[in-house]
Amino acid sequence: MPRMGYSFPEEVLEHVFSFIQSDEDRNAISEVCRSWHDIERWSRRRVFVGNCYAISPTMVIRRFPEVRSVKLKGKPHFADFNLVPEGWGGYVAPWISAMASAYPWLEEIRLKRMVITDESLELISKSFKNFKVLVLSSCEGFSTDGLAAIAANCRNLRELDLGESEVEDLSGHWLSRFPDNYTSMVSLNIACLGWEVSFSALERLVGRCPNLRTLRLNRAVPLDKLANLLCRAPQLVELGTGAYSSELRPDVFSNLSGAFSGCKELKSLSGFWDVVPGYLPAVYPICSKLKSLNLSYATIQSPELIKLVSQCQNLQRLWVLDYIEDAGLDALAASCKDLRELRVFPSDPFGQEPNVPLTEQGLVSVSEGCPKLQSVLYFCRQMSNAALMTIARNRPNMTRFRLCIIEPHTPDYLTLQPLDVGFGAIVEHCKDLRRLSLSGLLTDRVFEYIGTHAKKLEMLSVAFAGESDLGLHHILSGCDNLRKLEIRDCPFGDKALLANAAKLETMRSLWMSSCSVSFGACKLLGQKMPGLNVEVIDERGPPDLRPESCPIDKLYVYRTVSGPRFDMPGFVWTMAENPALRLS
């Protein structure tokens, strides 16, 4: 191929490109000209596919032949809350088989909300000689047998992270399949496993991996064994304990305390299931170095939490149950000036009455006291516009704001007004807001504010809100950077959807369930927009057996370059361009 006389040789360009890691930048590079496109595609090593059905494995492989790291996401986010029926999809098998032959040098696979089988795990373990990283976040479909294959065959494995996956626990002995001469583990997260793993195998593994930096144990590892593990891995940076309970015994306590003191690098703690408060002081020696603390499974009361948190002056991330109470959040605001992220989970999400004194006040305190706070997930039972406005003014640097007022349609408890102006203040002041979840009583007004101000918003979650299609229209026509929109139980219907059909091609996906979208509108959308897969999910049976104007149950629309998928279960229909392909 003739080169322009005054351009750089390929090798130089390739070298320059190697400094460009972000997908966005690489995509931009590849659009400059033909030769840049070619050089870039041969040198791209990492691929992120945000929706596994947006493109086929063949197409990815064809364009990027030398990939070393793949990240795939499957089911829509609302699958986390059981809104996506079992069997919907997200199967990774076709990707694994395609990559097994095309990418022999693949090193990393990261999956989120996908279904992966033991066969796929075995295929991974045998196909990629230099395999290093396996991250399975909220995945399912596999058992400890698959893990055994990974352990036995992946000689260069560095990271095995099972996230919050559902694993069929057939035997704890899979861990013993790591050969005796295997020493390269850097990060191991088995927190989600329900049953015991072979403890002696675990101990030996931890003992012989000098580079182990992250170890997240599962609940079945008893507290009295923790000290032992810590002594074998004093270099740990991140630790997830097992069950944190045991009879209070001075010897166990002092061993544990000593072991923690020996971990000079420890910056992140999690686990803490079944906490016996008497053992919490064992971690006090390392509190001041902690950057991340996940106590969201720890049922300890506010006084204990306050004692702990007050010593963590360098804390950047805290996940905790609402047992912390407003008082605990006041203490947090006073002690942890470097806090960036706060998540407060509900201890009794299905109770009718508040079980703890945690209100909007706690969040207001933290927004006042923590100047770097940018990411919030907060479950509570009451909120006011005044509080939201205060939070917005305090923290214009907020980038992720997810508020869940537990009871749907809850108004401002002081004025009984909708919370429109409160959330309006959030989007108006927080100009870099990328993610927002709404709750409480909301009219179309709030969506007007969002459409007007939330120009950097990428992901929006809406539930039990709005009054009419105008609400949806505001979002779709106003939010320039919207990528993911998920809606449930809102009176949004056909008009706004069809009027903004083109917008949907600029987004990754749209989810609408228990809304007012008719089957007819879905068909129309599918016909008008060949670049979209319009999936109607309805467990009641084929939608064409009901009148076209009837609302469908669930709608999932996503852009794709590979057409309708072929692995749909009986309760999913894709509204295709060609009527002959539709239904029956």
Place this chain on the structure above:
Amino acid sequence: MAFDKELNLEATELRLGLPGTKESEKQPTIAIKSNKRALPNFNEESCGSKENSNASHLIQKRDQEIASPAKAQVVGWPPVRSYRKNCLQLKKMEAEAAGMYVKVSMDGAPYLRKIDLKVYKGYPELLKALEEMFKFSAGEYSEREGYNGSEFVPTYEDKDGDWMLVGDVPWDMFLCSCKRLRIMKGSEAKGLGCAV
């Protein structure tokens, strides 16, 4: 934009709610919605014959009446991940199943009682229950002075066989170590932290 004018949304408005209900009566219908989707009922004109919509109206009404006192749990709300829900659920079930029955005696009472400690969330609830059960008043608890201003003092026997004052240790620790309760007469209770 002149969106409203062109589309005249009001006329074709699809609202959540029973046919004929006003906008203001929003709340209870939403909760039961997910269970009754089989009978389309948003808009009288759109689906089903007149007979059907009458029947569905009646069924909806009945369900609404049933649903109001005990709110139906909505699928996937509040948005707590299954993993977390299972952990909480497990804890609750373990707690409920196990039960922690301990004997309670009161000085001067002819027979003992048994209570399930797991039922109570903390000391205030436990003390209230004991006071009601035995018809006495424990008075005010303070760390320094124990129970002030009462004839009776709640005590418990711990794992080591020692008699301890109820309220000194954190609740969870108390649950783990309490073997039995004894409501002691004030005169005997001196030396267990009461004001000297």
